[in-house]
Amino acid sequence: MVSHSAREVEKLKREGADIKEERPDDDYYEWTNPDTGEVLKIPNGIDPGWVYNPGETAWGRKISKDAMDAWRAQGAKAWEGLTPGGWETHGRPANIPVDAPKARVGPTLNTVSAAVRAIKRILGGEEKVFSFHSGSFRYDVLVNASILAGHVDLKRSGFLPFLPEALEDPYEIWLSFERHKGTGKVVLRQRIIKAVRLDKNRGVLLVAQSKDGVMEAWTMVPTSDFKYLNRQRRGRLIWARQ
Numbered sequence: 001m002v003s004h005s006a007r008e009v010e011k012l013k014r015e016g017a018d019i020k021e022e023r024p025d026d027d028y029y030e031w032t033n034p035d036t037g038e039v040l041k042i043p044n045g046i047d048p049g050w051v052y053n054p055g056e057t058a059w060g061r062k063i064s065k066d067a068m069d070a071w072r073a074q075g076a077k078a079w080e081g082l083t084p085g086g087w088e089t090h091g092r093p094a095n096i097p098v099d100a101p102k103a104r105v106g107p108t109l110n111t112v113s114a115a116v117r118a119i120k121r122i123l124g125g126e127e128k129v130f131s132f133h134s135g136s137f138r139y140d141v142l143v144n145a146s147i148l149a150g151h152v153d154l155k156r157s158g159f160l161p162f163l164p165e166a167l168e169d170p171y172e173i174w175l176s177f178e179r180h181k182g183t184g185k186v187v188l189r190q191r192i193i194k195a196v197r198l199d200k201n202r203g204v205l206l207v208a209q210s211k212d213g214v215m216e217a218w219t220m221v222p223t224s225d226f227k228y229l230n231r232q233r234r235g236r237l238i239w240a241r242q
Contacts, residue, residue: 078180078181078182079178079179079180079181080178080179080181081176081177081178081234081235082176082177082178082179082186083175083176083177083178083234083235083236084235085234085235085236085237086230086233086234086235087230087233087234087237090237090240092172092233092237092240094227094230095226095227096171096172096193096194096195096226096229097171097195097241098195098196098197098203098226099165099169099171099194099195099196099197100196100197101162101165101196101197101198101204102162102164102165103161103162103164103165104161105158105159105161105198106118106157106158106159106160106161107157107158108154108155108157108158109152109154109157109158110154111154112149112150112152112154113149114157115148115149115152115154115157115160116145116146116149118157118160119143119145119148119149119152119160119163120145122160122161122163122164123143123145125145126144126145126146127142127143127144127145128142128143129141129142129143130142130143130164130167130168132167132168132169132170132173134239137238137239139173139190139239140213141167141190141192141208141210141213141214141215142213142214142215143163143167143215144214144215147214147215147216148215148218151216151217151218152218156220156221156222159204159206159220159222160220162196162204162206162220163206163208163218165194165196166192166194166196166206166208167192167208167215169194170192170193170194170239170241171193171194171195171240171241172192172193172233172237172239172240172241173190173191173192173193173237173238173239173240174190174191174193174232174233174234174235174236174237174238175188175189175190175235175236175238176188176189176191176234176235176236177189177235187211188211188212189209189210189211190209190210190211191207191208191209191232191233191235192206192207192208192209192210193206193207193229193232193233194206195226195229198222201224202222202223202224203222203223203224203226204220204221204222204223205219205220205221205222205223205226205228205229206218206219206220207219207220207229207232219232
């Protein structure tokens with residue numbers, strides 16, 4: 001397939017080239033990606049390989065809604081790590097220590113608006129910058145109540161009170177460049193790791209994920225398997241508790 005400018009098209013037509021300018025039908029057909037098994041809707045007259053522009057997707061631009069919806073449904077699986085390393089290569093223990101909690105489990109919330117109100121109470125306002133200092137090392141993370149509430153799994157909203165201690169007293173901090181498999185967009189993500197004791201046998205595993213200094217996602221999982229966090233401990237270890 002070769003692209004031409006409007007001037008080139010007019011020149012070709014004057015030279016007698018048979019050029020069709022009809023646009024494809026508005027209807028779509030389904031195409032199954034042989035590598036992933038994903039079923040995508042492709043406009044009639046368009047080959048599946050041209051459903052997005054590779055040059056533009058390097059900047060993360062959304063070209064095809066159907067294609068992007070398919071990738072979005074994969075969530076974290078749509079991203080691949082580009083920074084080598086992990087807890088093993090950095091000589092870190094497989095089981096992270098479980099800290100005594102400073103907060104208590106709160107009520108399970110039923111709506112996003114309720115989560116916004118709860119986070120505002122925790123932050124003392126709409127947003128707050130959490131800072132961590134250790135020697136010459138420092139990081140700042142902005143937490144916005146409305147943004148965070150939009151990413152909260154309401155079934156786990158009772159663990160929101162543990163957020164401040166996760167950001168202010170972490171166990172590890174990791175950095176990793178990650179690339180979206182669909183768009184090619186590359187971002188630098190920071191993951192803050194911590195575990196807090198719930199009872200004799202269980203704890204809460206805390207992962208706060210930030211990008212460009214703003215907290216964009218979180219994971220708080222009650223479990224007795226403290227190795228569950230290991231898949232989040234990847235990339236470059238930039239700070240660790242000894």
